[in-house]
Amino acid sequence: MPTLALLQQSQRAVGEGNLDEAIAYVERAIRMNPKDPELWLRLAELQLSADHPSSAVQVAQKAIALSGSGTEVQRKAWLVVADARERQGDAEEAARIRTQWRTYRG
Numbered sequence: 323m324p325t326l327a328l329l330q331q332s333q334r335a336v337g338e339g340n341l342d343e344a345i346a347y348v349e350r351a352i353r354m355n356p357k358d359p360e361l362w363l364r365l366a367e368l369q370l371s372a373d374h375p376s377s378a379v380q381v382a383q384k385a386i387a388l389s390g391s392g393t394e395v396q397r398k399a400w401l402v403v404a405d406a407r408e409r410q411g412d413a414e415e416a417a418r419i420r421t422q423w424r425t426y427r428g
Contacts, residue, residue, distance in 0.1 A: 325351040325361065332364070341372040359389035359399075366402045375406035394414070397423050 332347035350363045355361060362385035369378035382399040389395040399421040408416035 325358070328354075329361075329364070332368070336368070336371075344368055345372060347348050357388055359385045359393075359395045362388060363395050363402070366399060366412050370402055370406055370409075373409070375409040376383060379403050380405040 328347045328351040332344040332351075335341070335344035335347060337395060345365065345368045348361060352358070352361045354363065356357055356399065362381055366378045366382035366385055369375075379402075382402040385399040386396050386403075402421070404416040404419035407413075407419065409423055
């Protein structure tokens with residue numbers, strides 16, 4: 323599966339400390355499979371790691387929209403949004419999201 327190879331290359335790039343390259347690999351995987359919420363979640367996590375909280379929120383919201391309700395991807399994406407909101411200075415919103423989603427089980 324080509325997207326798996328791209329994800330492996332992305333992980334290698336992360337290990338080498340090259341987040342921009344890692345992001346590019348995941349973006350290529352998304353172009354191949356744009357409806358995969360796990361790819362969008364991975365991109366959101368990378369955007370947050372690269373200190374791009376606004377982009378992380380946008381991408382996480384795409385993962386949420388594609389994942390359907392009650393999924394682990396949805397929960398993880400909301401926690402990425404919480405972390406991004408905190409980095410943007412909105413600790414209150416971050417805490418609210420975490421309270422709702424940290425233990426959510428569908």
